[in-house]
Amino acid sequence: MVDDEPTNRRLLARMLKKEGFDEVMEASGGEQAIAQFQAHRPDIVFMDIMMPQMDGFEATRRIKALAGMDFVPVIFLTALHDEQSLVRCTESGGDDFLTKPFNFSILKARIVAMERVRDLQRTIAAKNRALAQLLEKDRQEQTLAERIFSRAVNQRNVATERLQIVQRSAATFNGDLLLTQHLPDGGLRILLGDFTGHGLAAAIGALPVSDAFRTMTRKGLDDEQVLEELNRKLHEMLPADRFMAACLITLPGGGGELRWWNGGMPSAWLRTREGLRELSSHALPLGILPALPARECPRRIPIHEGDHLLLMSDGLLEARNDEGVQFQDAGFNGVLTGWDWNRAVLPTLCEALDRHCDGAEPEDDVAVVEVPLDGALFQPRPTDPQEGTHTPRGGWTWSLVLEDERLGDLPSVGSVLRGLGLLEGLEDCAGALETIVNELYSNALEHGILRLHSPMKAHPEGFATYYQRRAERLEAGPRGRVEIRIAYEPGDGAGAIRIRISDTGDGFDAENWQPVTQDPARPWGRGIALVRSLCESVAFDAGGSRVEVVYRCT
Amino acid sequence: MSIQTQVDEQSNLVTITVGGRFDFAQHKQFRDAYRDIPANTRRYVVDLSEATYLDSSALGMLLLLREHAGGDSARVTIRGCSADVQRVLQIAHFDRLFTLE
Incomplete structure (x- = not known):
């Protein structure tokens, strides 16, 4: 309630209190009004026009600027009736005016109307905020979409x-x-x-x-x-x-x-x-x-x-x-x-x-x-020798665990991997891969799980006995598990296949394993020799119950 | 798979044909193919043109046959190997012990 006349302020304040507006702040001039507005943020401002120092028009302009997006109605209180003054009220940001002397029912009606406008404005402002958030989200999605397009689609x-x-x-x-x-x-x-x-x-x-x-x-x-x-x-x-x-x-x-x-x-x-x-x-x-x-x-x-x-x-x-x-x-x-x-x-x-x-x-x-x-x-045909030595760029890992009664049936890894499409581009390595996995698996199963001893195979009868015992022990329901893990690791030029096989048996004496070269006609102990010849590296550990080999694809 | 034996009396030649996977599962059949033929009496040809795979126990079986045929004094011929089978034989240096055709 801004007026330099204390009588006017008191009169209006009393009318407002009667209407149920308990908190009425009073200011005697424009500057005080701005300070009060900043400190208390009132819901509605009644503004006299003619005041010493800062007049009502200027004070209104500033208050409206301070209110920003919030709608704070400013109602001018005026004894002036000339058109020009009323136009200036609106120009300076005023929302309505009341002529002095005040009429109680008109004042009440104006307040109700202003509250209605204020509520409408608040609803719109809330919706605008929500809309702005949605627009921002949409903008971010656009950016994401364009990024996906450029990275995953265009660049490839x-x-x-x-x-x-x-x-x-x-x-x-x-x-x-x-x-x-x-x-x-x-x-x-x-x-x-x-x-x-x-x-x-x-x-x-x-x-x-x-x-x-x-x-x-x-x-x-x-x-x-x-x-x-x-x-x-x-x-x-x-x-x-x-x-x-x-x-x-x-x-x-x-x-x-x-x-x-x-x-x-x-x-x-x-x-x-x-x-x-x-x-x-x-x-x-x-x-x-x-x-x-x-x-x-x-x-x-x-x-x-x-x-x-x-x-x-x-x-x-x-x-x-x-x-x-x-x-x-x-x-x-x-x-x-x-x-x-x-x-x-x-x-x-x-x-x-x-x-x-x-x-x-x-x-x-x-x-x-x-x-x-x-x-x-067109691309040069892949018959280019440089091109030919390249193996696939994407890696994969495949693993299989066989337990107990299942131990006797190792599927052909070549067929399994081929069925999964994993041997595409690696078909030349398939034979060697099959050999390596079978030999290492036989080793794990026969020595680790079934505890058979290779030197038995030195004579035709022993050879037969060895495989007979193998069959018997598998028949009897062996206990244990063998885990096979095969990973293809792409590299510059030729990639590598890493094979790891481990079993739950007691291992075997890999340290004292005798190279077969000492007796070229020895009919046993050839599996590991074969694997060693094929692979870039062969490493046994855990007492021979775990082996990891690397085969280089060429 | 199957193992077949053919004995040519005139040329004193025994041909053993192995088809499919040549691994430990074949050991009995493979041995049966020659065990009734007296040792050190015949020449042998092992035909692997139908074999798709060869493991280390098959290498052992071939060596037992070689011994049966008379060891160093009688060459056993291995015939018709696929690329994969050939590689296993070469890695094992079987060209020193057998005649590879």
């Missing part, structure tokens, strides 16, 4: 220096997806995809698509298999309204041919010496049906050196100018018809797009890829 692409790529991100990230990977024959496969949905949702779908595309392409699986798998994954993973339009291009290593499949993407364009070919969508996008219809199979076109291929997302075609006209209805066709054979079209296309948009930000992501179809696109 190959031959990108040979392709001409234009990617322009709109303000909202929509997840146009470009994947490239070499085939084992040195060829190249390209996928340009466009997810329905934006932001994180699109990026999440991109990850398994990217992984499956790369793995299957590296293995040399054909187009149908890749498409089937991507379709199956997306159908399983995404809700019914989400899917991915895609254009898949395969350029086999031998050259001379292009295979293409277009499910829901804008037409791709192939400029050959003969003219322009449109590769228009002939299939459903991926992730809609549980299985791909057989008739929607990839198609083939013969290609020649100097041909160019152009792929694009709909963001390019639908980019609008300030009159709302889309690029496909404006400059796009002119660019295509002016495209000469054996010439890059992308620079012309970008210029035309820039002219069309005239500096306006695209509403949607724009992705355009031009592929010059020449030999430099």
